[in-house]
Amino acid sequence: MGLYSKLAAALADDARLARDIKRSLVDGLYQPFASLVVGAVSGAIVATAAAFWSNDLAISLAAGAVTIIGLARVLLAWIYFNRETERSDRYERWETYFSIGAYAFAASLGVLSFLITTRSSNLALQVITPTFTIGYAAGISGRNAGRPLLAIGQVLLSAMPLSAGLLASGDGERASLGILSLLFAYGMIDITLSTREIIVSALVTTREKEALAEQFRAQANLFDIALRNMSHGLCMFDVEGKLQVWNEQFVRISGISPNLVHADASAKSLFEISNAVIDATVCRRNPAEAEFTEATNALKSGNLIVKLPDDRIVSLMQRQTAEKGSVIIFEDITERRHSEARIQQMACYDDLTGLLNRSSFRSKVTESLKSSSREASGFAVHLLDLDHFKVINDTMGHPAGDRLLQLVADRLRAVSQASQTVARLGGDEFVIIQHSVTCPADAVELAQHILQELERPFEIDGMPVTVGASIGIALAPDHADDEDKLLKRADIALYAVKADGRSGFRIFQHEMELATRARHAVESDLRGALANGEFELHYQPIVDPATGNAVSCEALLRWKHPVAGYIPPSEFIPVAEDTGLILQLGEWVLHEACQEARHWPQDVSVAVNLSPRQFSEPQLAFQVVRALERSGLPPQRLELEITESVTLGATQKVVETISNLRRLGVRLSLDDFGTGYSSLSYLRKYAFDKLKIDRSFVTDLSKTAESIAIIRAIIGMGRSIGMVIVVEGVETEAQLATLREEGCDLVQGYYFSRPVPSQGIRAMLAAPGTLSKLAS
Numbered sequence: 058m059g060l061y062s063k064l065a066a067a068l069a070d071d072a073r074l075a076r077d078i079k080r081s082l083v084d085g086l087y088q089p090f091a092s093l094v095v096g097a098v099s100g101a102i103v104a105t106a107a108a109f110w111s112n113d114l115a116i117s118l119a120a121g122a123v124t125i126i127g128l129a130r131v132l133l134a135w136i137y138f139n140r141e142t143e144r145s146d147r148y149e150r151w152e153t154y155f156s157i158g159a160y161a162f163a164a165s166l167g168v169l170s171f172l173i174t175t176r177s178s179n180l181a182l183q184v185i186t187p188t189f190t191i192g193y194a195a196g197i198s199g200r201n202a203g204r205p206l207l208a209i210g211q212v213l214l215s216a217m218p219l220s221a222g223l224l225a226s227g228d229g230e231r232a233s234l235g236i237l238s239l240l241f242a243y244g245m246i247d248i249t250l251s252t253r254e255i256i257v258s259a260l261v262t263t264r265e266k267e268a269l270a271e272q273f274r275a276q277a278n279l280f281d282i283a284l285r286n287m288s289h290g291l292c293m294f295d296v297e298g299k300l301q302v303w304n305e306q307f308v309r310i311s312g313i314s315p316n317l318v319h320a321d322a323s324a325k326s327l328f329e330i331s332n333a334v335i336d337a338t339v340c341r342r343n344p345a346e347a348e349f350t351e352a353t354n355a356l357k358s359g360n361l362i363v364k365l366p367d368d369r370i371v372s373l374m375q376r377q378t379a380e381k382g383s384v385i386i387f388e389d390i391t392e393r394r395h396s397e398a399r400i401q402q403m404a405c406y407d408d409l410t411g412l413l414n415r416s417s418f419r420s421k422v423t424e425s426l427k428s429s430s431r432e433a434s435g436f437a438v439h440l441l442d443l444d445h446f447k448v449i450n451d452t453m454g455h456p457a458g459d460r461l462l463q464l465v466a467d468r469l470r471a472v473s474q475a476s477q478t479v480a481r482l483g484g485d486e487f488v489i490i491q492h493s494v495t496c497p498a499d500a501v502e503l504a505q506h507i508l509q510e511l512e513r514p515f516e517i518d519g520m521p522v523t524v525g526a527s528i529g530i531a532l533a534p535d536h537a538d539d540e541d542k543l544l545k546r547a548d549i550a551l552y553a554v555k556a557d558g559r560s561g562f563r564i565f566q567h568e569m570e571l572a573t574r575a576r577h578a579v580e581s582d583l584r585g586a587l588a589n590g591e592f593e594l595h596y597q598p599i600v601d602p603a604t605g606n607a608v609s610c611e612a613l614l615r616w617k618h619p620v621a622g623y624i625p626p627s628e629f630i631p632v633a634e635d636t637g638l639i640l641q642l643g644e645w646v647l648h649e650a651c652q653e654a655r656h657w658p659q660d661v662s663v664a665v666n667l668s669p670r671q672f673s674e675p676q677l678a679f680q681v682v683r684a685l686e687r688s689g690l691p692p693q694r695l696e697l698e699i700t701e702s703v704t705l706g707a708t709q710k711v712v713e714t715i716s717n718l719r720r721l722g723v724r725l726s727l728d729d730f731g732t733g734y735s736s737l738s739y740l741r742k743y744a745f746d747k748l749k750i751d752r753s754f755v756t757d758l759s760k761t762a763e764s765i766a767i768i769r770a771i772i773g774m775g776r777s778i779g780m781v782i783v784v785e786g787v788e789t790e791a792q793l794a795t796l797r798e799e800g801c802d803l804v805q806g807y808y809f810s811r812p813v814p815s816q817g818i819r820a821m822l823a824a825p826g827t828l829s830k831l832a833s
């Protein structure tokens with residue numbers, strides 16, 4: 058490539074150079090400072106010598122210029138070194154300043170050489186000055202090669218006048234020196250351009266390296282930040298299992314002393330130091346394998362859970378690196394495990410009793426069904442309901458109710474063997490799965506055992522509390538082969554126990570299901586019966602045995618089913634109570650009875666039965682007022698009959714309802730006395746007007762001496778607290794005679810009349826002779 062093309066290429070390349078490289082090249086012009094000083098001082102020495110020895114004004118002027126310019130350049134360099142910020146921000150300006158000084162110095166040196174070769178005859182000067190100039194040009198071509206135009210300019214400005222002077226001398230030897238000097242300048246320019254290429258490429262390479270190093274440093278820094286700030290522990294092992302990289306979290310999570318964690322520590326030694334053991338609940342253990350080998354194998358499949366000596370649980374996850382090493386991520390999952398266990402506990406167990414809950418029970422039944430079909434063995438489901446739990450809950454408060462449920466759960470746990478499953482389905486409903494039941498007798502035995510255990514009094518708040526239980530039993534696979542059906546059939550059996558008066562157990566029988574279906578049919582028909590006018594009230598007189606006059610009549614509900622005919626209240630009242638229909642029905646009875654009583658003699662009252670469910674209805678007192686208002690019946694002519702179960706579970710609401718009713722002026726009778734708790738304290742507390750002794754005592758009058766004794770005692774007690782005693786179920790003259798002898802206030806029963814429709818009772822009341830004839 059020719060010199061010109063080289064120069065053009067260099068200049069074009071120069072234009073493309075990045076600013077910082079150009080800045081470095083300009084900076085290079087001022088470096089080293091000493092070289093500038095040496096150049097200026099040597100130039101000044103040569104110039105002084107020339108001025109002194111030549112005794113020529115022009116030479117002296119040129120020598121002065123060399124000296125002054127040289128010194129000015131030193132001053133410029135000094136200023137440059139003292140303006141640190143300015144010199145890098147405004148390097149173009151500093152390049153210009155330097156170029157002016159450099160061109161001026163080269164030109165003055167060239168002029169001095171020209172003048173000496175043409176005007177001085179001093180041999181020493183003719184040697185020293187050109188030599189210095191050529192030396193200067195040679196040095197400058199290398200020193201300033203980074204700025205080629207400047208270096209070439211300096212070479213030309215210093216060497217060309219020297220060549221011109223030598224050529225102009227007319228002397229052949231000097232002329233050849235002049236030509237040599239020209240060739241020298243050409244060579245220097247070529248060297249400048251080549252050197253420039255080397256310098257620039259070195260600078261570019263350095264710059265790229267620095268950029269790479271910076272990039273690497275930034276990445277390393279980011280990596281370090283990421284390592285330090287990750288919540289997980291991390292360590293990286295090389296192909297030989299030697300530690301290469303780790304973070305603080307690794308040290309913290311692994312519990313290994315920090316001074317034992319160092320580069321090249323082996324994975325095996327770290328594992329051993331940590332004293333970690335593989336969590337057997339997660340990994341299948343192979344006792345033959347050493348812990349570390351087993352851990353390594355487990356990690357190969359991706360994940361490993363270990364337990365540390367301080368009971369922390371750590372999860373390890375391994376990834377292989379491209380270099381066949383491995384990166385292991387550590388996570389302390391102790392908290393997560395505990396939360397999972399808590400969630401699991403909450404999902405599967407009943408919070409109050411710690412027994413399995415309904416959903417776990419269902420899964421257990423499913424499991425039991427599967428295993429029973431595999432092993433051809435049977436099992437029993439005992440569905441258990443506490444008797445009168447509501448009463449205890451209402452009277453003693455919910456905390457006491459909760460305590461009772463916990464104590465019941467404890468006893469159930471104690472009676473059931475380890476293989477049996479005990480669960481609480483909700484409220485006071487418990488269930489037990491009894492495994493390996495070969496015959497119904499096995500289930501009977503357990504049910505009896507449970508009942509015995511639950512009959513023993515519990516101690517709550519220092520007080521003995523007695524509850525019974527009812528148990529419905531279904532046998533698998535005989536009664537059902539799916540959990541829904543099994544539970545449903547246990548429930549049907551339980552319902553049968555309750556219908557029989559509770560406190561016992563029954564094993565499911567298919568007839569029970571028929572009864573349940575019939576009950577469901579009643580339930581669905583009952584919903585439309587009121588609207589269809591299928592109900593009517595019959596009335597039964599309550600008679601004064603002394604006069605034979607009816608003092609009141611009890612209203613008794615009858616359902617005239619369009620297909621089934623008369624359905625007795627014992628069949629539909631419990632269904633109406635369960636479904637809540639009793640609330641509407643009860644209101645209708647109240648209205649109907651009050652309206653009817655308006656047609657009776659004024660001294661005859663009407664007695665209306667109220668179900669316990671009606672008492673939980675805040676509107677009851679209002680309904681009574683409305684019935685009285687609409688019928689115009691005076692409140693004193695209305696008697697409300699309630700059973701003991703209402704008073705037993707007396708909540709504040711019930712107490713308020715009873716006192717509201719009393720304030721209205723209506724009278725209250727306690728019905729079926731003697732069949733329940735027969736508590737004297739209730740009689741006093743609610744100040745009933747009447748007490749009705751249950752008809753079962755009258756039935757037994759002729760059979761047991763006890764019945765008469767009880768009736769006598771109740772009559773005596775009632776009298777003492779000013780209550781009217783009514784005895785129900787009088788069917789014979791003999792019974793009437795006995796009761797009259799005992800001083801019974803009022804009697805009721807078939808002996809006088811069965812319950813009759815309104816026309817019948819009206820006729821009876823209009824002709825009192827009918828009843829008195831019987832009474833006499």
Ligand SMILES: Nc1nc2c(ncn2[C@@H]2O[C@H](COP(=O)(O)O[C@H]3[C@@H](O)[C@H](n4cnc5c(=O)[nH]c(N)nc54)O[C@@H]3COP(=O)(O)O)[C@@H](O)[C@H]2O)c(=O)[nH]1
Nearest residue numbers: 613614626627646666667668728729786787788805806807
């Ligand atoms: N909440 C409501 N309950 C009601 C209502 N109407 C009735 N009932 C309750 O239904 C139960 C059964 O009643 P019923 O079949 O009508 O039987 C009553 C009488 O017929 C019967 N009785 C009367 N005298 C005799 C007799 O000499 N022998 C005999 N075997 N039975 C007789 O007793 C029933 C009345 O009992 P009681 O209520 O205890 O006074 C029954 O519990 C009714 O309370 C209603 O409208 N609401």
